[in-house]
Amino acid sequence: MTDSLTKRDQPDRSKxxxxxxxxxxxxxxxxxxxxxxxxxxxxKVGNSAAAVRKELAV
Structure with missing residues (x-):
């Protein structure tokens, strides 16, 4: 996700x-x-959303 709430870019949901x-x-x-x-x-696995999902089995 972007760090600025005022930016209109797509949020980075991968981290x-x-x-x-x-x-x-x-x-x-x-x-x-x-x-x-x-x-x-x-x-344990880093801040990658995919890795966290896998670790939590979601």
Missing amino acids: INMNQDYEVHYWTKHLNVSKEELQKAID
């Missing part, structure tokens, strides 16, 4: 940025996991 509250909110809802579960998956 998960745990430093952006709105991204954490999106991904925890989208993957139906807690913030802690999301962080553990990212720590």
Whole structure:
């Protein structure tokens, strides 16, 4: 996702940025996991959304 909320570019959904509250909110809802579960998956496989989905078996 883009870092600026004012940009009209397509958000980059291929990476998960745990430093952006709105991204954490999106991904925890989208993957139906807690913030802690999301962080553990990212720590294990990196911030690639595809890798995190695979790790969480979503």
